[in-house]
Amino acid sequence: xxxxxxxxxxxxxxxAVLVVVRITRGPTMLDRxxxxxxxxxxxxxxxxxxxxxxxxxxxxxxxxALALLGFVSTASVASLTGGRQGVEEEDR
Amino acid sequence: xxxTDVLDVAAAACLLAGCLxxxxxxxxxxxxxxxxxxxxxxxKPQVLGLVLVLVGLGLRLRDERTLGLLLLVVLFQFSTAPxxxxxxxxxxxxxxxxxHDLLVTDELSETxxxxxxxxxxx
Numbered sequence: 001x002x003x004x005x006x007x008x009x010x011x012x013x014x015x016a017v018l019v020v021v022r023i024t025r026g027p028t029m030l031d032r033x034x035x036x037x038x039x040x041x042x043x044x045x046x047x048x049x050x051x052x053x054x055x056x057x058x059x060x061x062x063x064x065a066l067a068l069l070g071f072v073s074t075a076s077v078a079s080l081t082g083g084r085q086g087v088e089e090e091d092r
Numbered sequence: 093x094x095x096t097d098v099l100d101v102a103a104a105a106c107l108l109a110g111c112l113x114x115x116x117x118x119x120x121x122x123x124x125x126x127x128x129x130x131x132x133x134x135x136k137p138q139v140l141g142l143v144l145v146l147v148g149l150g151l152r153l154r155d156e157r158t159l160g161l162l163l164l165v166v167l168f169q170f171s172t173a174p175x176x177x178x179x180x181x182x183x184x185x186x187x188x189x190x191x192h193d194l195l196v197t198d199e200l201s202e203t204x205x206x207x208x209x210x211x212x213x214x
Contacts, residue, residue: 001100001104001152004104004107004108007108007111008107008108008110008111011111011112011114011115012111012114012115014115014118015111015114015115015117015118016118017118018118018119018121018122019118019121021122022118022121022122022130028127028184028187028189030127030180030183030184030187030189031127031130033180034121034127034130034131034134034180035121035130035134037134037138037176038114038117038118038121038134038137038138041114041117041134041137041138041141041142042114042118042137044142044145044169045110045111045114045137045141045142045145048107048110048142048145048146048148048149049107049110049111049145049148051149051153052103052107052145052148052149052152052153053152055152055153057153057155057158057161060158060161060162060165061161063146063165064161064164064165064168067142067165067166067168067169067172068168068172070169070172070176071172071173071175071176074176074177074179074180075175075176075179078176078179078180078182078183079179079183081183081187
């Protein structure tokens with residue numbers, strides 16, 4: 001299972017770096033928060049991968065909490081930027 | 093080749109596929125032009141990637157007592173991911189950040205316009 005851990009970790013690290021680039025560059029707040037959701041799901045994948053490779057169940061409650069509460073940030077930011085305020089102009 | 097080897101290979105395939113979906117979603121976040129297409133890319137690891145990783149985890153743990161918690165994680169994600177996507181897309185549309193040239197069909201604008209007409213007295 002060690003090579004699986006290596007390859008999957010490489011995938012997830014590259015994915016996290018690309019998502020952080022999008023969070024930094026993203027023209028609007030909603031772009032950033034959608035990218036942040038992808039970062040949360042990559043975190044869930046990393047925790048599940050580590051638990052699967054080492055065959056322990058310590059991180060299963062963390063997975064449940066992340067899956068249950070990951071949407072709160074998106075929902076709150078989306079409802080708070082409902083109008084045009086807080087939305088920057090596009091400058092790509 | 094025993095049963096545990098078969099289960100390990102299946103778990104490895106599921107884990108690889110799930111992590112590859114995360115990578116593809118990140119590539120989509122970088123490459124796609126506007127918010128709605130980025131949301132399309134973002135839902136792949138949130139639902140299918142998570143299910144694949146958790147199936148791999150279940151195949152690897154081989155313990156029926158943890159299946160309930162794994163199913164609970166999947167249920168939580170299935171019930172909360174659509175709420176987040178819906179609210180983000182709705183806020184983007186109302187804030188005018190959706191590029192209307194990229195849309196194939198746009199039924200929401202017509203609905204919003206028809207609701208903005210003044211109503212008669214009750």
